[in-house]
Amino acid sequence: MFYNRKAELEKLEKIYAHPGSTFVVIYGRRRVGKTALVREFLKNKLGLYFFVGEKDEAMLIEEYLKEIENVLGEHFPSYFTPRFSSLEELFEFLLDFSKEQKLIVVFDEFQNFRSVKPSFFSSLQKLWDMKNEANLILIAVGSYVGMMKRIFMDNKEPLFGRVDEWIKLRPFDFWTAYDFVNTFANVPPNHFVELYSALGGMPRYLLYLKRYYTGNVAETLNNLFFDEFAPLREEGLNTLKLEFGRFYRSYFSILEAVSLGYATPKEISDKTGLKLLTVGKYLSELTNHYEYLRREVPVTEDPRKTRKVSYRVADEFFNFWFRFVYHNYTYLEEGNLDLVLDDLERNFPAFVGKTYERIAFEFVKRINLGFKPLRVGSWWHKGEEIDVVAYNRENIALFEVKWSDLRKIDVSRILRNLKRKSKLLPLTGSLRLGVIARTIEDKEHFLENGFLVFDLEDLMMKKKEC
Numbered sequence: 001m002f003y004n005r006k007a008e009l010e011k012l013e014k015i016y017a018h019p020g021s022t023f024v025v026i027y028g029r030r031r032v033g034k035t036a037l038v039r040e041f042l043k044n045k046l047g048l049y050f051f052v053g054e055k056d057e058a059m060l061i062e063e064y065l066k067e068i069e070n071v072l073g074e075h076f077p078s079y080f081t082p083r084f085s086s087l088e089e090l091f092e093f094l095l096d097f098s099k100e101q102k103l104i105v106v107f108d109e110f111q112n113f114r115s116v117k118p119s120f121f122s123s124l125q126k127l128w129d130m131k132n133e134a135n136l137i138l139i140a141v142g143s144y145v146g147m148m149k150r151i152f153m154d155n156k157e158p159l160f161g162r163v164d165e166w167i168k169l170r171p172f173d174f175w176t177a178y179d180f181v182n183t184f185a186n187v188p189p190n191h192f193v194e195l196y197s198a199l200g201g202m203p204r205y206l207l208y209l210k211r212y213y214t215g216n217v218a219e220t221l222n223n224l225f226f227d228e229f230a231p232l233r234e235e236g237l238n239t240l241k242l243e244f245g246r247f248y249r250s251y252f253s254i255l256e257a258v259s260l261g262y263a264t265p266k267e268i269s270d271k272t273g274l275k276l277l278t279v280g281k282y283l284s285e286l287t288n289h290y291e292y293l294r295r296e297v298p299v300t301e302d303p304r305k306t307r308k309v310s311y312r313v314a315d316e317f318f319n320f321w322f323r324f325v326y327h328n329y330t331y332l333e334e335g336n337l338d339l340v341l342d343d344l345e346r347n348f349p350a351f352v353g354k355t356y357e358r359i360a361f362e363f364v365k366r367i368n369l370g371f372k373p374l375r376v377g378s379w380w381h382k383g384e385e386i387d388v389v390a391y392n393r394e395n396i397a398l399f400e401v402k403w404s405d406l407r408k409i410d411v412s413r414i415l416r417n418l419k420r421k422s423k424l425l426p427l428t429g430s431l432r433l434g435v436i437a438r439t440i441e442d443k444e445h446f447l448e449n450g451f452l453v454f455d456l457e458d459l460m461m462k463k464k465e466c
């Protein structure tokens with residue numbers, strides 16, 4: 001059953017309601033749910049779904065002709081049978097058809113035209129520029145973010161500047177992912193935070209929990225990622241190798257280093273053995289072009305000017321896959337599963353802690369702090385760190401985030417330390433301190449004393465209010 005994607009469907013409906021033609025691009029990483037989204041949108045509408053397989057043009061035409069006859073057949077006069085000798089003819093026919101009746105045309109895996117018929121991009125541009133009275137919603141769907149951007153955003157490419165609407169499909173956020181999973185499995189919140197740290201908000205991976213969730217997180221991860229028959233063991237390789245092409249090894253080394261916590265260009269260069277200049281180039285591509293890395297700066301710094309930059313893998317799934325699967329490939333290949341499980345046991349809790357921090361950012365953005373923050377992020381300077389800082393001109397709220405069960409005495413210690421660190425911040429304003437943990441002993445006591453303390457239960461509630 002199709003779940004959510006309300007904002008994206010609303011946006012598509014709005015585009016559909018708009019008179020005339022629109023060129024839409026839907027892009028997003030593999031398995032994120034692009035095909036499912038367009039299929040849902042096409043329901044009860046006059047629309048054609050074409051998958052751009054890597055085949056001959058003639059074979060594609062044959063396939064597309066079937067779809068055209070199925071969907072549009074009843075609109076043709078009985079003596080008419082469409083025939084096309086090229087993709088151009090086929091598309092021109094559809095443009096003409098749409099002059100009579102609004103039509104949606106989807107090309108899924110659009111970037112594959114590059115190998116099927118590279119000249120199609122420029123003929124499509126010409127046809128599109130002459131569309132006049134057509135009423136066609138053209139949707140190009142693509143998985144390889146880098147390739148899609150090149151096709152439409154490079155000013156030397158024919159389709160540059162033709163796209164009217166871009167929809168980047170992202171994984172479900174933490175709360176939507178939790179609700180989604182609980183439509184088919186019974187996963188308690190504390191297990192879900194841990195599983196989300198490995199699967200992210202990817203509908204397809206979350207669906208595996210239906211079959212693979214055993215009630216024990218380590219066991220579930222083993223069955224999903226490490227075991228000889230684990231469905232996600234090769235997934236990172238399968239979904240990224242094509243994107244990076246020939247040089248994928250260097251990109252993979254960098255992603256592995258970042259997933260291990262090497263966060264600055266210097267650290268990454270030392271770890272991978274790649275030259276600093278090369279690392280810089282790859283980091284910039286991985287961040288801006290491919291969007292697999294996220295560039296973070298201390299929340300009080302100007303992101304354009306500061307040199308205090310740190311990189312993170314943008315997606316929970318890839319972060320986990322590089323950290324625990326790719327990093328342990330040799331062990332996995334040799335069948336040394338024990339060593340991998342040992343690594344998981346020792347390092348997974350801290351890894352989840354980092355994910356919990358990211359969830360906490362989203363949570364802090366959603367709650368009422370008593371003021372509207374201008375920025376929310378983390379802060380670091382010379383070995384000192386504050387997990388979450390939210391501030392505006394007059395107010396500051398600081399949080400320490402812990403993926404653990406805190407006793408009263410731990411919380412007091414954390415708050416004292418936070419108070420000390422607050423003096424290091426280059427900010428002024430009225431200050432509030434807080435802790436976000438899995439559970440907190442005697443939470444009421446701290447709340448009564450004006451502290452912002454939240455546990456997992458509070459975090460989970462937040463979905464209901466939005």
Ligand SMILES: Nc1ncnc2c1ncn2[C@@H]1O[C@H](COP(=O)(O)OP(=O)(O)OP(=O)(O)O)[C@@H](O)[C@H]1O
Pocket residue numbers: 001002003004005028029030031032033034035036037143203204205207
């Ligand atoms: N909104 C959703 N609700 C329920 N299931 C979904 C949703 N989105 C995706 N899925 C499921 O996740 C799986 C992957 O989705 P889909 O094939 O649409 O992804 P994709 O982005 O097209 O991936 P690919 O790059 O592999 O083509 C499908 O099996 C689909 O059933």
Ligand SMILES: [Mg+2]
Pocket residue numbers: 034035036108
């Ligand atoms: Mg697809």
